[in-house]
Amino acid sequence: MAVWHGDKELVHRRLAALREGAISPHHDPWDPYTTVGLSSKPLLTSIEVTVTNTCNLRCEHCAVGDVLTYVEERLISLDQLLARIDEVDTLVTFSVTGGEPTATPKLVDEVTRPLLQYAKARGLRTQINTNLTMPLERYESIAEWVDVIHISYNYPEPSEFARIAYAYADHVPQDPERLLRRMDANIRALAEAGCFVSAETILTHATLPRIHEIHARIAELGCRRHEIHPLYPSDFAARMRLASLEELAAGVRRLLEHRDPNVWILFGTFPFFACSPDPEHRELWRYVISQPNTTIRNDPDGRNRLNVSSLTGDVLVADFASLGPIGNITRESFGAIWDRWLSSELARRYHCHCPAARCLGPNLLVVESYYQDVDWQAREALVSA
Numbered sequence: 001m002a003v004w005h006g007d008k009e010l011v012h013r014r015l016a017a018l019r020e021g022a023i024s025p026h027h028d029p030w031d032p033y034t035t036v037g038l039s040s041k042p043l044l045t046s047i048e049v050t051v052t053n054t055c056n057l058r059c060e061h062c063a064v065g066d067v068l069t070y071v072e073e074r075l076i077s078l079d080q081l082l083a084r085i086d087e088v089d090t091l092v093t094f095s096v097t098g099g100e101p102t103a104t105p106k107l108v109d110e111v112t113r114p115l116l117q118y119a120k121a122r123g124l125r126t127q128i129n130t131n132l133t134m135p136l137e138r139y140e141s142i143a144e145w146v147d148v149i150h151i152s153y154n155y156p157e158p159s160e161f162a163r164i165a166y167a168y169a170d171h172v173p174q175d176p177e178r179l180l181r182r183m184d185a186n187i188r189a190l191a192e193a194g195c196f197v198s199a200e201t202i203l204t205h206a207t208l209p210r211i212h213e214i215h216a217r218i219a220e221l222g223c224r225r226h227e228i229h230p231l232y233p234s235d236f237a238a239r240m241r242l243a244s245l246e247e248l249a250a251g252v253r254r255l256l257e258h259r260d261p262n263v264w265i266l267f268g269t270f271p272f273f274a275c276s277p278d279p280e281h282r283e284l285w286r287y288v289i290s291q292p293n294t295t296i297r298n299d300p301d302g303r304n305r306l307n308v309s310s311l312t313g314d315v316l317v318a319d320f321a322s323l324g325p326i327g328n329i330t331r332e333s334f335g336a337i338w339d340r341w342l343s344s345e346l347a348r349r350y351h352c353h354c355p356a357a358r359c360l361g362p363n364l365l366v367v368e369s370y371y372q373d374v375d376w377q378a379r380e381a382l383v384s385a
């Protein structure tokens, strides 16, 4: 699959070092920049498995909300999936997502835990994307094989959880704040047990004015990292009003002014670039990367990562890709799908690279939301990292 620049052994030693390094602001193994230059084309170093489309919540910002179900059928076996993942010898990281990957004990026992155990046995860095509202024992039963417990946290107060988490639910429970209390207790318990809990906040008109309060809450609960993204306008979230770039910039500045210095702030799908013709955008980009304990992650989706459904075998560029499947592992390998994706017109259009800014270009949804007319191949970083 890969076209090696030099000694294949050397490349594999480099990939092994990436797996072994401690996760920190200085080493984020999910960032596709970590393998730039190892091969003449981007390496597939990350696979994200959607283990279920069931979930106990129906959040207003859910980027996969339209595919959520209450019952589901498995059309491929775990063995079929693992055989395909086995073929990818360049993997560094591995994630499980949903839906809610701990939705039932059966799902944890039969799919989620076996996948995480497989990934850890290969020495991969692992992440679970979860709403953390299930009983604590479910998370304790997988914690040993998880490097990053990734959660959503958009709640300055319990009433906001009740409003957001049941936005598209058929029934709202009598005590709609109960699951936030459980989530908070789970964060504390897992953080105290040494787990790396990373909380993501989506920047919306609801969270932007109170982003510093949300950050303080996340820090107080014991999360080690706060991940910040603009809204992904997909599925349920596509019905929300997008914040403007000016509103996002103001929120980013307010957060950094009031942040806890001990919490790593990771900006993902960051919509401001070193090549921007707007000097304020360039200045914001420089300001962010100059802050201690703060990083901008290059977008993994389609740059070093593919998403696969463990239910159907469909492969997507991102778990919420509006593109639809770009292949299926019952018919071909991840390598074949990856090569086809990299040579597609769409990938070529927004896969740019400026070494001076250590930047690999914008996220596809950011392009569609804010920069539809930009020719990224004609741009170049105007400030450096």
Ligand code: SF4
Pocket: 273, 274, 275, 276, 352, 353, 354, 357, 359, 360, 361, 362, 376, 379, 380, 381
């Ligand atoms: S890599 Fe692309 S998005 Fe990043 S600074 Fe260069 S031209 Fe801009």
